[in-house]
Each structure stands twice: as C-alpha cells, then as structure tokens.
Amino acid sequence: MNLADATTVDSAVTGPGATRVKLTEIFLSIQGEADSVGWPTVFVRLTGCPLRCQYCDTAYAFYGGEWSSLDDVLAKVAAFETKHVCVTGGEPLAQKGCFPLLQKLCDAGYRVSLETSGAIDVSNVDPRVVRVVDVKTPGSGEVERNRYENLEVLRPEEQVKFVLCSRADFEWARDFIRERRLYERCMVLFSPSYGQVDGRDLAQWVLDERLPVRLQIQLHKVLWGDTPGK
Numbered sequence: 339m340n341l342a343d344a345t346t347v348d349s350a351v352t353g354p355g356a357t358r359v360k361l362t363e364i365f366l367s368i369q370g371e372a373d374s375v376g377w378p379t380v381f382v383r384l385t386g387c388p389l390r391c392q393y394c395d396t397a398y399a400f401y402g403g404e405w406s407s408l409d410d411v412l413a414k415v416a417a418f419e420t421k422h423v424c425v426t427g428g429e430p431l432a433q434k435g436c437f438p439l440l441q442k443l444c445d446a447g448y449r450v451s452l453e454t455s456g457a458i459d460v461s462n463v464d465p466r467v468v469r470v471v472d473v474k475t476p477g478s479g480e481v482e483r484n485r486y487e488n489l490e491v492l493r494p495e496e497q498v499k500f501v502l503c504s505r506a507d508f509e510w511a512r513d514f515i516r517e518r519r520l521y522e523r524c525m526v527l528f529s530p531s532y533g534q535v536d537g538r539d540l541a542q543w544v545l546d547e548r549l550p551v552r553l554q555i556q557l558h559k560v561l562w563g564d565t566p567g568k
Contacts, residue, residue, distance in 0.1 A: 346366040359435040360385040361411065362428065366418045372470045373525060374451060380415050384436060387429040389455050391478040393531045399428040408439050408441060409559035412446060427466070429564040432461065440464045457483040461491045470497045470527075475510055477503030483499040492524045499527040499554075503534045508543050515551065526551040526563050 352468030361382040366394070407506040408413075415423055423443050430436045431454050443450045444466040454460060456472040463469055471488050473479045478501065489498065498520060500511040508528075515526055519560075528551045530540045537555045544553055 351559045354409075357435045357438050358405050358407045359411065359433050359439055361406045362399040362403045364411070364414045366420065368561065369422065369424060369558060370526065370561075371388050371493070371529070372451065372453075372499070372555055373468070374424075374449075375554065375557055376428045377422045378420045379424050380420055382411060382415065382416045382423060382430075384425065384427050384430040384433055387427055387455070388432055389429060389457055389474070389483055391455075391474065391480050391501075393501060393534065394476065395532065396426075396428065404481045408442055410437070411439060412442055415443070415448070416446075422451075423448040423450050424451045424453060427558065429457075429458065431458040431463075437464070439527045440467050455480075455483070456488055457485055459485065470499055472499050472501070473505040473511070473514065474503040475500060476511075476515060478536075479566055489518070489520065494524055497525045497527050499529060501529050501531050501538060503531040505543070507531075508535075508540065512516040512549060517547070521547060527554050528552070529554045529556065532556060537554055546562060 358374045364380065364382050366378065366380055369375050369426050371379045376519055383399055385399055385443065387400055408540050418447045425440060430452065440450060440452060451468045451470055452463060453470045456474065460469050460471060469492065471492065474484050500540065502511060515521055520526055528540060528544060530537045544551060
C-alpha cells in the first residue's frame with residue numbers, strides 16, 4: 339500500500355450488505371490510556387492513517403493488514419470474553435467500514451471506545467461509543483491536520499488527548515485549553531511523548547500551572563515496554 343492508499347483506506351463490499359474492514363490485529367491487553375485505563379480490553383487495530391506524527395508508535399499499522407468481514411471481527415472479539423473494546427489504528431475512521439463496525443460492537447453489548455487522531459469528522463460515530471480525540475501539538479508535526487469542529491460535539495464522558503513532546507508543546511496545549519475552556523466540556527488528558535518528555539516533569543508542570551487536566555502515563559508501556567500488540 340502506498341501513501342495515497344494509507345490516506346484513503348476505505349471499506350469494501352464482498353456481497354450484499356457485507357461490509358468489511360482492513361485489519362492489522364486484534365488482541366487482548368490492559369487498557370493503558372484514557373478514562374478506561376486498567377481494564378482488560380480487546381483492541382481492534384485497523385490499517386491505514388493519513389497522518390505521520392513524528393512520535394507514532396503504531397507505524398506498522400500504516401500498511402498491510404487483511405480484509406475481514408464485520409462478522410469475523412465480532413467473532414474474534416467475542417472469543418476474548420471481555421466487555422471493553424477499543425477500536426484504534428492507525429486512524430480507524432479513515433475506513434468507512436469503521437462506522438458500522440462500531441455500531442455492531444455496541445449492539446452486541448460491549449463498552450466501546452474509539453481512539454482517533456482528530457483529523458476526521460467524529461460527529462457520525464454511534465453515540466454509544468466513547469470518543470477519545472487527539473489534538474495534535476506543533477511537536478507532533480501534524481498540527482495543521484486538527485479538525486477543531488470535533489471538539490464542539492464531545493460529551494462530558496468523552497476525552498481529548500494531548501501528546502506533548504516538549505515544554506513548548508505543554509505551553510501551547512495549556513493556552514489552547516484555557517482559551518477554549520475545553521476542560522468544561524469534557525475530560526482533558528495530558529500525556530508525555532514516550533522517550534521525549536519525562537512524566538515527572540510533566541506532572542510538575544501541571545501542578546505548577548494548577549491545570550484541570552488528567553495526567554496519563556501509558557500503562558501498557560510501563561508493563562511491557564514499546565511492544566506491538568500490548
């Protein structure tokens with residue numbers, strides 16, 4: 339798959355009504371981020387992403403993958419026998435098939451979260467899904483891709499995540515949330531970019547500024563390091 343393909347990965351149809359998605363992996367792990375941190379969770383990682391954030395830890399999901407029907411995905415998720423499911427990528431919303439997949443997961447009774455870059459419209463996501471939406475900082479290299487309209491549709495139980503690469507990124511995000519009073523709309527997460535910002539430094543910056551944000555450290559990396567499928 340070339341870069342253009344990664345930008346426009348879409349659903350395909352194998353028969354009447356049989357939508358499918360391109361899948362990188364499905365695995366069971368401990369949720370390491372956002373409001374459901376710590377829960378045993380099935381991760382459904384879709385293939386492809388239109389962004390190229392310099393800190394990306396899932397670049398292996400940009401290419402490859404295998405087409406799977408939504409029913410096959412549901413069957414694989416069910417085999418893990420847990421209630422929490424996180425659909426992620428790559429950028430999962432780059433595939434149109436992601437939308438019916440989210441709906442089917444909710445219909446099946448799972449507690450579903452979606453991790454998305456914030457560069458694609460999230461307004462049509464099933465309202466039962468908890469959306470975790472990134473705001474890309476200047477240090478990511480993709481700040482121009484932010485779709486700020488997404489912030490206007492978030493609910494109180496949903497989250498906005500800032501991955502911070504430097505003190506300058508922190509100050510940018512601090513000013514951003516204050517100017518927009520984003521913390522009055524939903525939970526705001528500040529996360530240190532792995533290997534670029536020390537979590538203790540970020541914690542102190544948050545305390546010094548009295549910011550109403552939630553500091554998050556990627557729990558899965560504390561447990562297993564920077565290991566794919568964990």
